[in-house]
Amino acid sequence: MHIKLYGYWRSTASYRARIALNLKGVDYEYVPVHLVNNGGEQHSEQYTRLNPAHLVPTLVDEDEDIILNQSLAIIEYIDEKYDNGVRLVPEHSTERARVRALAQDIASDIQPLGNLRVLNLLKEKYHAGQEDVAQWAAHWIKLGFDGIEQRLQTQAGKYCFDFDVTLADVCLVPQVYNARRFDIDMQTYPLINRIAQNCEKLSAFEKARPENQVDAT
Numbered sequence: 001m002h003i004k005l006y007g008y009w010r011s012t013a014s015y016r017a018r019i020a021l022n023l024k025g026v027d028y029e030y031v032p033v034h035l036v037n038n039g040g041e042q043h044s045e046q047y048t049r050l051n052p053a054h055l056v057p058t059l060v061d062e063d064e065d066i067i068l069n070q071s072l073a074i075i076e077y078i079d080e081k082y083d084n085g086v087r088l089v090p091e092h093s094t095e096r097a098r099v100r101a102l103a104q105d106i107a108s109d110i111q112p113l114g115n116l117r118v119l120n121l122l123k124e125k126y127h128a129g130q131e132d133v134a135q136w137a138a139h140w141i142k143l144g145f146d147g148i149e150q151r152l153q154t155q156a157g158k159y160c161f162d163f164d165v166t167l168a169d170v171c172l173v174p175q176v177y178n179a180r181r182f183d184i185d186m187q188t189y190p191l192i193n194r195i196a197q198n199c200e201k202l203s204a205f206e207k208a209r210p211e212n213q214v215d216a217t
């Protein structure tokens, strides 16, 4: 069986999928899609055949019989298909809902507002300067992190939910990476910061780091 993950080193959605594949011990081929070069390879005919949404990541399994987009759907697919003793999405319904909610706090409510195409539109159509665009991205990350930091006070342990790594941590770490890119002071978020640092010590997270990808520049 040959699994391919199409992604970009700095894409937080791709980063999530890489972490999950590593945590589940899945051997996969990473296929870089450069989001800037050549007008953005996510728009190429070859890539949009796999993902008409013009976004990364895309997971291709079983000789293209299975082509999946949306990192959270990809992660749940991997979680259910590969059983190595690690469960990223808990089986208990309440825990599962809580984990998914935190993942969506990030994947639905923070990340889309700082996506490349959103920032490009602000610059190109609405003539926002570089500084305004950076402030826009930082604003939405901070607003999202304010709520998450508060929520974590009631449930966090070593990771977002006690002592097991879940989908919530898989989403949190890439968003923290992105926050650092926008110079957000992570000392303001001691729990988020501590959890991210705990996760980053694990080899599955380390291997998935943007800087450790073949397309990192």
Ligand SMILES: N[C@@H](CCC(=O)N[C@@H](CS)C(=O)NCC(=O)O)C(=O)O
Binding pocket: 010, 011, 012, 013, 014, 035, 040, 042, 054, 055, 056, 057, 069, 070, 071, 072, 107, 112, 115, 116, 117, 118
């Ligand atoms: N909800 C999607 C988001 C995918 C997404 O926004 N990908 C970004 C990189 S993190 C992208 O491909 N951006 C390309 C662009 O904006 O042109 C997921 O979780 O997979």
